[in-house]
Amino acid sequence: MSRTSRLLRSPQFPAILLLATAGLGLLLANLPTHDAIAGLLGAHLGVPGTALDLSVSHWVSDGVLAIFFFVVALELQYELTRGELNSVRVAIQPAIAAAGGILVPIALYLWIAGSDASSIGWPIPTATDIAFALGVLAVFGRGLPSAVRAFLLALAILDDIVGIVFIAVLFAHGLNLLLLGLGVLAVIVFAVLSRQLRGRATPVIAVLMVIVGLVAWGLFAASGVHATIAGVMLGLVMAPRAADPTRHALEPWVNGLVLPLFAFVAAFVVIPQVPLEELSPAFFAILVALPVGKLVGIGAFGALAQMIRPRGAPPAIRFPDVLAAGALGGIGFTVSLLLANLAFAGDAAVRDQAILAVLVGSVIALIVAAALVSWRAKVHRALGDAEDDEPADESDEEETYGHER
Template sequence: MSRSPRLLRSAQFPAILLLAAAGLGLLLANLPSHDALAGVLGAHLAVPGTGLDLSVAHWVSDGVLAVFFFVVALELQYELTRGELNSVRAAVQPAIAAVGGILVPIAIYLLIAGAAAGQGSGAVTGWPIPTATDIAFALGVLAVFGRGLPSAVRAFLLALAILDDIVGIVFIAVLFAHGLNVLLLLLGLVAVAVFAVLSRLLGGRRTPVVAVLMVIVGVVAWGLFAASGVHATIAGVMLGLVMAPRTAGPTRHALEPWVNGLVLPLFAFVAAFVVIPQVPLGALSPAFFGILVALPVGKLVGISAFGLVAQRIRPAGTAPAIRFPDLLAAGALGGIGFTVSLLLANLAFAADPGVRDQAILGVLLGSVIALLLAAALVSWRARAHRAAGDAEEDLDDDPFEDETDEEPPDGR
């Protein structure tokens, strides 16, 4: 493998690239170049004869980002069938912790945003924003600072982040559908079913033809979902979940460098292209403060507290208990919301650009605070494990890499 794809498949570099892209977007939005770039991002590009007419920024968040959700769905499929979530017994501990990492941030956000509800604030609609965990960032921090942590901690975090993603996907599908067109949605589901059948035909002499047909059907499914009123990224999720397991691994492996090196940085740049409000601190929206506190604090408290409960009630025969200090580190990592939180911020406040921009700033600052806190806690725990002699050095392995060569026993 050449150096560039390997670098983009590592845990550390994509996280650094993502942060740099967001920082660049925020910087350029607040320089004199803002108007020119805003004009480019706001320019509309229509697809003749389809009714699809989106701005460049929306093509990125609705179209390009669908590829990211497709890859996430491939990971979800693997984990739900052969990975950390392949049984109730295996999933119960991270599932309980994930519940805490969702409920506590929501409660904190509503406490802060709800306090302004009587003053006509619409900030309460942003409650889903601090519920997400960014897998790429969390594993990147773990890889950089966590050399020596037991693999059980990484597995716990991975399962936790995936469960968070499932909840985020449900929020996007249920809360942000608008003007639902049932016929187009049904046609989209038919296209997804055709995609599933085609994916099971890969591997024969006509593989190139089938692959081209899959791309065409996938694009059609995306267009139908987008036109139906369901957020277009859900198409990516559906396509990833129904893909044949035999071809899902190689597909994810092939797309990963593109997602890490292009899709996510491009989305981070566009999402972070917001003007920092020139207003006193007290004039900022409650959405900003709610997210700023709920991401780093809510996730840390929710994941560690519920995780501790999960350890006490875990069924016999499950994985060994994770120590409470390690749960604290996992909770801090969970507060790095970033990608999905940025998308949720754009959706929750689509009708109010001013609040949306402040919510995005809250996501960026809250995620950075969580990142710094996680780096400190993970470093502390890694040193403790190395001192205790139970350190492990496999934190940068790709948990899905072996799947690329895997052949299911039944040949499907």
């Protein structure tokens, strides 16, 4: 495996790259370069013979990002069938904590935003960015017990599921049931083809799967459902034996190209030149609900989950570790940025403020999480229950890639 591939598969580097490209997008949006880049992102590219005619920025958020959701769905499939969420007994604790990490931020958002037009943004602070959360764990959490890592991973995955449901249900528009039905049919064909990947026919079937996947994406995009849902459905129905190597092959591309490109485009917003009191209620609601709501919600519900865990469930993790997981949950970023774009698509000024709030709120959560995770790792090392975090060598990684993110 090449050094570049190892770097893009590591937990630390993709998170740093994501933050850097978002910062670059925000910087260039507020320099004289704004007009030139905005013109490029606003240019429309159509597919001849179809109704698909999207701006460059929408090709990124609706098209390129579908690859990220495809890989997320492959991860979800693994965790739901063979991983941390493969039984109710194992999943109940992170599920309860995840519920708190969704309900409390929503309640906090609505309390601050009130009942005006800003209230539509309530899904924005519900998401957790897995890449960032695991990156912070990798950098600052050396020695944390595996139970804490498993708890966080399950928590973030459940958040992703909820975010995907929000995108599918809340942001569909002008639904065309015929095109949607054809899209579902294409997904079924994709599932059948993925189960034929064997022997000499593999290259031909792989090409057919790519074509069918693109057709499914186009049908979903034209049907009125957000096109990224096609990526989710394709990932969930793929044959497990094909899903693991596919995720392994796509992971460097998603970490090194897809997510940084989306982060740059999503963060390309002009910082509002207005007094604080003139900012939209959505800005303040997200800014508080993301870092504070997640910390309080996951902390409180996570503590409750530990107290009522069923007999035979995994050992309880300490309350300060739950708080650290709650702080990590406040790093919303990728899915939160997408939700901000969707929620306020009709109001560019509020949308830009919401995106800025996601960035600032996520950075606040990142700083708090880094401090808490560092403290907890130090405590566990002092207690002697720290675990060896040395990375596996290349042969180990190739052997176990299907079982780790």
